Amino acid sequence: MSTATGEHKGFVLRLSQAAALGVVFGILLLVNWVVPSMQLAADTITCVGFLLLAAVLTSELLEIVRLPHLTGYLLVGIVAGPHVLHLVPHKVVVQLEVVNALTLSLIALAGGLELKVQMLRETARSLTWATVFQSSLVPVLMAAVFFGFAGQLPFLGGLSWPGLCAVAALWGVLAASRSPSATLGILSQTKASGPIAKFALGFVMSSDVVVILLLALTITFARPLLSATDGVSLDSLLVLGHEIVGSVTLGTTLGLLLALYLRLVRGHVLLVLLFLGFGMTEAIRYLRFDPLLTFLIAGFVVQNFTKQGPLLMHSVEKTSSVVFVLFFATAGAHLDVPLLGALWPVAVALCAARALFTIGAHWLGARAARDTPVIKKWGWAPLISQAGLTLGLSVVVERTFPSFGAGFRALVIATVAINEVIGPILFKLALDKTGETVHPVK
Amino acid sequence: MSALWLLLTLLVVAYFGSILAGGRTIAGFGLPSGVEWLLVGFAFGPQALGIFDSSTIRQFEPLAIVALAWGAMVIGLDYGHAGRRRISPRGLLLGIALTTLCLAGVGVAVLVGLRFISHLSGLDAYLIAGTVATVSCETTRQAIRWVSERYHADGPLARCLADIADGEDIVPVLALVTLFAFVPRAETLVAIVPPGWLAITLGVGLMFGLLGSVLIRRSLAHGESWGVLIGVALLGTGIAAQLQLSTVGALFCVGLTLTIFSRKELELRQSLQRTERPVLLPVLLLAGASIDFAHAGTSTWLVVLIALGARVLFKGLAGLLVATRVRAARAAPFSVGLGLMPAGNLTLCVALSCYMSLPAELGQFALLTAVVVTLVGELVGPLALRRALHRAGEIAGAGVTALVAEPALTAAEPTLTAAEPTLSAKESA
Numbered sequence: 001m002s003t004a005t006g007e008h009k010g011f012v013l014r015l016s017q018a019a020a021l022g023v024v025f026g027i028l029l030l031v032n033w034v035v036p037s038m039q040l041a042a043d044t045i046t047c048v049g050f051l052l053l054a055a056v057l058t059s060e061l062l063e064i065v066r067l068p069h070l071t072g073y074l075l076v077g078i079v080a081g082p083h084v085l086h087l088v089p090h091k092v093v094v095q096l097e098v099v100n101a102l103t104l105s106l107i108a109l110a111g112g113l114e115l116k117v118q119m120l121r122e123t124a125r126s127l128t129w130a131t132v133f134q135s136s137l138v139p140v141l142m143a144a145v146f147f148g149f150a151g152q153l154p155f156l157g158g159l160s161w162p163g164l165c166a167v168a169a170l171w172g173v174l175a176a177s178r179s180p181s182a183t184l185g186i187l188s189q190t191k192a193s194g195p196i197a198k199f200a201l202g203f204v205m206s207s208d209v210v211v212i213l214l215l216a217l218t219i220t221f222a223r224p225l226l227s228a229t230d231g232v233s234l235d236s237l238l239v240l241g242h243e244i245v246g247s248v249t250l251g252t253t254l255g256l257l258l259a260l261y262l263r264l265v266r267g268h269v270l271l272v273l274l275f276l277g278f279g280m281t282e283a284i285r286y287l288r289f290d291p292l293l294t295f296l297i298a299g300f301v302v303q304n305f306t307k308q309g310p311l312l313m314h315s316v317e318k319t320s321s322v323v324f325v326l327f328f329a330t331a332g333a334h335l336d337v338p339l340l341g342a343l344w345p346v347a348v349a350l351c352a353a354r355a356l357f358t359i360g361a362h363w364l365g366a367r368a369a370r371d372t373p374v375i376k377k378w379g380w381a382p383l384i385s386q387a388g389l390t391l392g393l394s395v396v397v398e399r400t401f402p403s404f405g406a407g408f409r410a411l412v413i414a415t416v417a418i419n420e421v422i423g424p425i426l427f428k429l430a431l432d433k434t435g436e437t438v439h440p441v442k
Numbered sequence: 443m444s445a446l447w448l449l450l451t452l453l454v455v456a457y458f459g460s461i462l463a464g465g466r467t468i469a470g471f472g473l474p475s476g477v478e479w480l481l482v483g484f485a486f487g488p489q490a491l492g493i494f495d496s497s498t499i500r501q502f503e504p505l506a507i508v509a510l511a512w513g514a515m516v517i518g519l520d521y522g523h524a525g526r527r528r529i530s531p532r533g534l535l536l537g538i539a540l541t542t543l544c545l546a547g548v549g550v551a552v553l554v555g556l557r558f559i560s561h562l563s564g565l566d567a568y569l570i571a572g573t574v575a576t577v578s579c580e581t582t583r584q585a586i587r588w589v590s591e592r593y594h595a596d597g598p599l600a601r602c603l604a605d606i607a608d609g610e611d612i613v614p615v616l617a618l619v620t621l622f623a624f625v626p627r628a629e630t631l632v633a634i635v636p637p638g639w640l641a642i643t644l645g646v647g648l649m650f651g652l653l654g655s656v657l658i659r660r661s662l663a664h665g666e667s668w669g670v671l672i673g674v675a676l677l678g679t680g681i682a683a684q685l686q687l688s689t690v691g692a693l694f695c696v697g698l699t700l701t702i703f704s705r706k707e708l709e710l711r712q713s714l715q716r717t718e719r720p721v722l723l724p725v726l727l728l729a730g731a732s733i734d735f736a737h738a739g740t741s742t743w744l745v746v747l748i749a750l751g752a753r754v755l756f757k758g759l760a761g762l763l764v765a766t767r768v769r770a771a772r773a774a775p776f777s778v779g780l781g782l783m784p785a786g787n788l789t790l791c792v793a794l795s796c797y798m799s800l801p802a803e804l805g806q807f808a809l810l811t812a813v814v815v816t817l818v819g820e821l822v823g824p825l826a827l828r829r830a831l832h833r834a835g836e837i838a839g840a841g842v843t844a845l846v847a848e849p850a851l852t853a854a855e856p857t858l859t860a861a862e863p864t865l866s867a868k869e870s871a
Contacts, residue, residue, distance in 0.1 A: 013659065016656050016657070017657065020653055020656065020657055023649075023653065024653075024677065027649075027677075027681065028677075028681075031681050031684055031685065034632055034685070035684050035685060039683070039684075040504075041503045041504040041507060041683070042504075042507075042680055042683035042684045043680070043684070044504050044680075045504050045507060045508055045676055045679050045680035045683060046676070046677060046679075046680025046681055046683075046684060047680070048676050048680075049672075049673050049674070049675070049676025049677030049678070049679065049680050050673070050677050050680075051673075052669050052670075052672055052673030052676065052677075053669075053670060053673030053674060053677055054673075055669075056666050056669040056670055056673060057657070057670075059666075060666065268457055271453055271456055271457045271720070272457075274453055275450065275453050275454075275457075278446065278449055278450070278453070279446070279449075279450045279453070282446055318668075321666070321668065321669065322668050322669050322672060325669050
């Protein structure tokens with residue numbers, strides 16, 4: 001029994017891990033029984049410890065069936081969360097949302113660090129065609145499918161035809177979003193290297209920017225269709241331009257400062273990353289720039305214009321290895337299982353349609369780009385996952401259109417729940433099948 | 443100040459802490475106990491400048507609980523070791539005996555004092571005496587190491603004092619665990635007598651320590667090992683906190699169990715030692731901001747003074763007892779005793795833990811006593827220790843030859859510090 005990293009893990013170790021997992025669950029159940037009313041501080045500490053330990057153990061055990069670690073983290077969150085075993089109460093899940101800012105900054109930094117100019121040059125044609133097809137076909141086709149299901153979605157009641165078209169367009173754009181965190185989580189676990197890994201990184205990271213732009217444009221044109229008093233205002237495009245230019249500028253400055261720090265000081269990078277994750281994210285939000293884009297650019301600058309890329313990458317990987325566990329376990333605990341139960345027929349249909357269109361768009365893109373057979377066959381697999389970014393975009397839609405936003409977001413959560421679980425499994429399967437996890441291709 | 447600004451301030455303090463852990467403490471930068479951060483916190487807190495307000499500080503309570511417990515785990519991991527060498531059973535026993543003597547002496551003195559200055563009796567008086575004694579008995583290893591390395595001291599007395607300071611940590615921890623066990627607690631589903639809670643605390647520590655030992659099989663370079671370690675520490679802390687047990691005591695046991703049973707014991711100790719200061723200094727800042735001297739009455743200050751007097755007396759007595767075992771100490775036995783005065787991380791951890799988890803009155807006694815004891819220790823201890831080592835001829839360039847060349851209590855290695863390269867050296871390597 002060996003892992004992707006080639007390390008042998010014997011039966012005794014697996015047995016001890018399974019026993020330890022049982023002990024951890026048992027202890028928490030016992031303590032919750034003995035001390036039913038708890039203080040929030042103690043509760044939070046216990047839950048964080050439990051999620052970390054149980055998630056790591058579960059992910060290790062799932063290695064036996066070659067499932068990705070990420071699935072283990074999500075599974076523990078779902079099982080222990082407020083909707084199943086109630087070991088992690090809702091108030092704690094809400095408190096743990098502070099980790100999100102740190103995680104997203106690490107994800108974006110790592111994403112930027114992974115984007116090497118050389119790699120982008122090599123995959124430029126593939127990425128361009130994939131972006132063209134994925135960002136045009138998938139939103140349009142998914143909007144059409146959503147429109148078809150409109151009659152079964154109570155939160156759309158009362159909307160006019162143009163309004164329904166606008167909501168469907170918003171859905172289409174969200175369907176084109178991917179999960180940078182899941183992509184990086186899988187690549188970080190498997191240490192995979194090869195055409196699929198390169199394509200996944202390049203496409204998922206760059207498509208974020210496209211989706212953010214598309215959403216801003218769609219919102220601009222959806223407003224007058226959903227409200228008689230609103231008109232098309234180019235102000236929002238101006239704001240978007242300000243956001244993008246500002247984020248790129250700040251990201252470049254931040255990247256250069258980070259490189260300078262690493263060159264002069266080198267040490268204590270963990271604390272610097274924490275400072276960036278919590279403090280800098282808030283500062284970026286205050287300036288109304290996009291934290292994801294800013295950190296992505298910062299990582300890109302450090303990797304491609306300085307010699308400090310490997311050092312920063314190592315530090316980010318070390319920090320994120322623990323932060324990712326907590327992030328995904330909390331995401332699992334956040335999954336609204338009853339809601340998923342209520343919306344599952346529509347959610348499953350939408351997910352299936354999205355997967356189908358993604359595969360189709362990928363096939364067309366790969367043909368146009370004359371990609372290698374490996375990319376043609378498996379390149380769609382990393383594009384199925386959806387997670388934090390999609391949920392974040394759904395919050396933007398909810399805030400902008402409160403009349404139907406809550407129901408819209410609930411449906412997004414339900415579909416993300418499915419894609420979040422299935423996507424990483426498919427991506428890991430693709431990496432395994434193409435041999436990128438076992439024998440990394442140089 | 444908003445929670446975000448406070449968090450960023452704490453991160454900056456932690457950054458300084460990690461620089462200090464890089465070895466500059468030994469070169470003489472910063473006090474061995476780090477008590478200056480407590481005073482900085484007090485200056486910034488609501489009682490002085492008011493930059494930090496109480497409600498914001500309270501938001502960081504979980505962080506403070508975790509940091510204290512983590513500090514205790516690191517101390518537990520390092521228990522019985524002076525650098526890389528294991529201290530001898532004799533050194534361990536001497537440290538435990540001398541500290542127990544001080545604990546008992548201060549406890550009795552405070553108990554007697556309470557009869558005269560207050561109307562407290564019964565369990566209340568015992569709890570106050572126990573709390574004050576618990577934070578008055580430690581000698582911090584950092585101070586001994588600080589003086590030894592700063593003045594390049596080496597010899598039987600320096601090694602004996604290092605052994606005592608390293609070996610005695612278990613006494614205040616066990617006293618704290620006992621204290622928590624006896625403090626009346628909120629109702630639980632199962633009624634358990636105080637010795638039962640004491641056993642449960644130790645059991646929680648042992649269980650999570652064993653869990654960590656079994657599960658951490660790979661180097662800490664692997665992310666999942668850190669995940670398991672942090673998970674074990676947090677779960678142990680959280681469960682101890684939920685059961686109203688001593689989190690510091692439980693996590694000290696986790697550390698001790700790891701150091702005994704883990705295959706990665708050396709790597710764990712080396713990696714975690716680097717985290718001690720960065721984790722504890724922000725907590726000292728927070729704790730300093732929480733100190734409320736305004737509500738401490740005359741009787742409280744009298745109790746603190748009694749404890750301080752008793753500590754001086756019993757540490758002096760300890761110096762005399764050391765002189766009976768180590769000839770080099772006979773040149774200045776009382777200086778040796780005063781050299782045992784510095785208190786440090788453990789005392790502050792214990793006091794802060796009492797302050798956050800025990801009833802308010804006990805917590806205030808603990809924190810005030812710890813602050814006073816630590817400050818006096820910082821003023822008196824290093825000077826007395828330097829004098830004692832100088833008189834014993836163990837300070838390089840002192841011009842005095844050692845009185846007698848005698849085998850040390852632990853003759854495992856030639857110098858106190860040679861076996862362990864400084865952390866900064868390791869880091870740069």
